[in-house]
Amino acid sequence: MAEQEKEAALPKKENFSEWYNDLLQKGEIMDVRYPVKGLYVWYPFGFNIRRNTYNIMRELLDKDHQETLFPLLIPENEFMKEAEHIKGFEDEVYWVTHGGTSPLDVKLALRPTSETAIYPMYKLWVRSHADLPLKLYQIVNTFRYETKHTRPLIRLREITSFKEAHTVHATWDEAAAQVDEAIRIYTEFYRRLAIPVLPSRRPDWDKFPGADYTIATDALMPDGKTLQVGTAHHLGANFAKTFDITYEDVNGEQVYAHQTCYGVSERSVAALISIHGDDKGLVIPPEIAPVQVVIIPIIFKESSDVLQACESVKNKLEAAGIRVKVDASEDRPGAKYYKWEMKGVPVRLELGPRDLKNNAAMLVRRDTGEKRQVSLENISDEVLSLFGAVQTSLYEKAKQEVEERIFDCSTHDEIRQKITQGIAKVFWCGKKECGLKLEDEIGAGILGIPTGQEPCKGKCITCGTDADMQVYVARTY
Ligand SMILES: Nc1ncnc2c1ncn2[C@@H]1O[C@H](COS(=O)(=O)NC(=O)[C@@H](N)CS)[C@@H](O)[C@H]1O
Numbered sequence: 001m002a003e004q005e006k007e008a009a010l011p012k013k014e015n016f017s018e019w020y021n022d023l024l025q026k027g028e029i030m031d032v033r034y035p036v037k038g039l040y041v042w043y044p045f046g047f048n049i050r051r052n053t054y055n056i057m058r059e060l061l062d063k064d065h066q067e068t069l070f071p072l073l074i075p076e077n078e079f080m081k082e083a084e085h086i087k088g089f090e091d092e093v094y095w096v097t098h099g100g101t102s103p104l105d106v107k108l109a110l111r112p113t114s115e116t117a118i119y120p121m122y123k124l125w126v127r128s129h130a131d132l133p134l135k136l137y138q139i140v141n142t143f144r145y146e147t148k149h150t151r152p153l154i155r156l157r158e159i160t161s162f163k164e165a166h167t168v169h170a171t172w173d174e175a176a177a178q179v180d181e182a183i184r185i186y187t188e189f190y191r192r193l194a195i196p197v198l199p200s201r202r203p204d205w206d207k208f209p210g211a212d213y214t215i216a217t218d219a220l221m222p223d224g225k226t227l228q229v230g231t232a233h234h235l236g237a238n239f240a241k242t243f244d245i246t247y248e249d250v251n252g253e254q255v256y257a258h259q260t261c262y263g264v265s266e267r268s269v270a271a272l273i274s275i276h277g278d279d280k281g282l283v284i285p286p287e288i289a290p291v292q293v294v295i296i297p298i299i300f301k302e303s304s305d306v307l308q309a310c311e312s313v314k315n316k317l318e319a320a321g322i323r324v325k326v327d328a329s330e331d332r333p334g335a336k337y338y339k340w341e342m343k344g345v346p347v348r349l350e351l352g353p354r355d356l357k358n359n360a361a362m363l364v365r366r367d368t369g370e371k372r373q374v375s376l377e378n379i380s381d382e383v384l385s386l387f388g389a390v391q392t393s394l395y396e397k398a399k400q401e402v403e404e405r406i407f408d409c410s411t412h413d414e415i416r417q418k419i420t421q422g423i424a425k426v427f428w429c430g431k432k433e434c435g436l437k438l439e440d441e442i443g444a445g446i447l448g449i450p451t452g453q454e455p456c457k458g459k460c461i462t463c464g465t466d467a468d469m470q471v472y473v474a475r476t477y
């Protein structure tokens with residue numbers, strides 16, 4: 001990568017938008033200079049974070065899903081089969097109309113999501129109840145001609161890391177259970193990234209096109225807006241009827257299957273950068289950090305024994321499976337601290353001649369800045385247990401920040417005021433006109449009905465009749 005040119009300092013995190021955009025560059029996550037709007041380029045360091053992040057997703061899914069890969073191009077006749085789905089995507093889909101200079105007889109959609117690529121094949125693959133449940137996923141790029149403000153990692157026109165799972169079940173209830181399982185998997189996936197998420201059922205007017213209902217997981221970003229970081233949809237038999245996906249049940253009857261689909265994108269990386277980062281730059285949870293420990297030799301005149309000691313500590317840590325780097329470059333130690341703090345390396349070890357004598361090092365924790373002398377005796381165990389402590393501390397800190405920014409509100413003014421900081425919880429009777437009226441009143445959306453909510457009693461904020469649920473209201477990305 002080009003030398004760290006002397007550039008302006010990273011903006012303070014409280015100027016979240018500028019901080020975020022600048023950090024993508026300074027943290028070598030994504031280069032936004034690609035000459036097509038909404039398309040961005042992963043730096044190798046950022047791509048390494050993406051790889052570690054999606055390895056966790058694969059670990060969780062591979063327990064009872066299988067990964068596969070479907071074509072990118074979808075023929076118009078397939079894409080246009082499911083009416084709701086078309087309505088939801090017709091303004092966003094990119095079309096390929098030519099092969100070379102010859103026009104195609106059937107124009108081809110670039111997948112915005114893959115239902116209409118996969119389900120014609122599911123029709124061929126699903127024959128009997130013995131084939132069910134079928135649980136496949138793929139991690140691909142998808143294309144959506146987003147007309148709202150595009151943003152790297154948050155709203156792209158080429159979604160580079162679209163993990164989409166598509167499952168087929170014998171009954172509506174089994175598909176419903178799978179939607180719950182998908183949300184459980186996402187909640188665990190985000191816990192591993194030290195990100196607390198809020199699962200909620202989207203209001204019907206906000207569900208996925210062609211779905212019976214949608215449950216989403218939202219993360220609360222530092223600017224008080226929520227980011228939809230994962231969604232699970234119960235598709236009922238809607239697509240099965242459109243694509244004729246039936247199976248022979250135990251009585252030899254042909255029965256329509258019931259389906260789900262659930263997706264996560266690189267918004268997962270956007271959320272971890274945004275929630276854990278600070279004024280010095282990235283703070284990366286150890287499990288997904290490309291470099292987990294950086295060793296900085298503190299060299300005076302004589303250097304070989306210090307460098308040797310750094311190398312032996314590196315070998316020791318690597319033997320314990322830790323991703324380590326010794327920065328023996330010509331930079332001053334201070335410049336090195338700045339660089340690796342910007343890149344969010346969880347642990348720094350400073351090793352000088354004095355430390356050699358005591359077989360010790362100065363250990364600096366990136367997330368809290370805490371510095372302490374540690375013995376090099378069992379440095380690997382020390383560092384590994386510290387990783388656990390950092391993970392827990394990042395998660396607890398983020399969880400507390402969310403809990404402090406969910407507010408019970410009973411008036412429109414209160415909601416308007418509180419959603420500048422976070423999420424409002426208001427009573428709603430569940431009637432659509434009340435919900436839409438509320439959204440118009442405050443100029444923000446009903447995020448959803450929190451899943452697993454305790455029964456509660458109150459008055460609908462719009463019509464004043466009895467309400468037994470409180471919904472989240474928030475500004476969203
Ligand atoms: N333009 C975009 N840029 C980045 N991420 C996006 C974009 N659009 C959607 N996402 C992410 O992708 C997830 C799944 O997208 S979705 O439309 O909600 N659902 C589907 O497409 C279903 N087929 C499940 S895979 C969303 O929850 C959101 O986190």
Ligand SMILES: [Zn+2]
Nearest residue numbers: 429434460463
């Ligand atoms: Zn009402």
